[in-house]
Amino acid sequence: MSEIIATREAYGKALAELGNKYEFFVFDADLAEATKTGIFKKAFPERFFDAGIAESNMISTAAGMAACGDVVFASSFAMFAAGRAFEQVRNSVCYPNLNVKICATHAGLSVGEDGATHQCLEDIGIMRTIPNITILSPVDAVETKAAIEVAIQTDGPFYVRLGRMGVPVINDESTYKFELGKGVTLREGKDVTIISTGIMVFEALKAAETLEKENISARVINLHTLKPVDKDIIIKAAQETGAIVTVDEHNVMGGLGSIVAEVVVEKYPVPMRIVGVNDTFGQSGKPAQLFEKYNLTSNDVVNSVKQVLEIKK
Known part of the structure; x- marks a missing residue:
């Protein structure tokens, strides 16, 4: 662990x-x-x-x-x-x-x-x-x-x-180098790209592991810099995998999904799904319970990937 x-x-x-x-x-x-x-x-x-x-x-x-x-x-x-x-x-x-x-x-x-x-x-x-x-x-x-x-x-x-x-902790301090404005590909994949940021990256990685067992190859990208965003890594993902799911702990409006969608719609439109809080307020509860209630778990990411792949077909 x-x-x-x-x-x-x-x-x-x-x-x-x-x-x-x-x-x-x-x-x-x-x-x-x-x-x-x-x-x-x-x-x-x-x-x-x-x-x-x-x-x-x-x-x-x-x-x-x-x-x-x-x-x-x-x-x-x-x-x-x-x-x-x-x-x-x-x-x-x-x-x-x-x-x-x-x-x-x-x-x-x-x-x-x-x-x-x-x-x-x-x-x-x-x-x-x-x-x-x-x-x-x-x-x-x-x-x-x-x-x-x-x-x-x-x-x-x-x-x-x-x-x-x-x-x-998913990074190795002895080898990790932070590049401002550059996204990081944590896992390669050819069928779909899961783009995440902050603590939700771990859920994205778990989702990719689950999808692999179902023969779905998911690329996982960590966008640690949200502004200026790495447009090149997003466009490359759109071109090479043809579908994108974003995941962040934010309202679906104005967060990571909006950032990625702005790039995709202008440069290389592909089917997208945004995993986030669906324009509502939270409530008191343990984080794990809240992630379940507001659909922010790795299983929710898996479901969104399957939805976007249906559109991709």
Whole structure:
């Protein structure tokens, strides 16, 4: 069994480790224990600031520091970082193209028992409409650490989407290399392509294994960078497999499915299905139960693959 680590946990550890290598500052909105920025706070208290329960002020202050030449991380739950502070992200960070890295934890249904108010299923759709911002959604702890270092090294605003629950580590830290804007083919296949991002990549891989037993060859792609998206890997998949299913822990509107569909419809139209939350709010429950209720399991991916293959015929 792979090691199980939450991407938010990997984020906190990455900040503390990279704090020895790079000069940057970290802001949080009274959630340091949950977002795991508290790990950085303990290591570098003089470079950590708690803005209190005031996300809009936090983003504005982070923008001010970035305007003075600093690299600044700002963390909160995705619901508040993308939702409550939208205006400040748009006008204070992205419009002047500043070095603020917004790292949003507790995204998606896997927030679990916190319920609908905290389960952010809209953040990708909200953030991707803003010019100048780069959007990352790492799959595991290894990719998270690499993504954070790339964010430090790359000028401009970032939105990094992180989860609450522990997820399997699928990458080997000794060999993994993060390439900004480049998707990763995790499994080759010729009949259909399953494209996923973040913690749902693991469900996509499980689905591909199930399909293989039924003699269906599924390619699996991890799109860790949602903006700018890797159009080439999507077009190649469409051309070579002729059908695509997307999987992400987000509303079907505005998320990964919308991103991929925009590329496919313009460049190489093929049958598609989008696996996601069907334009509704979540509810309180354990993540596994919620994934079952909202059709986000590997079995749901398998069913969508079979549907799209019927159209492909």
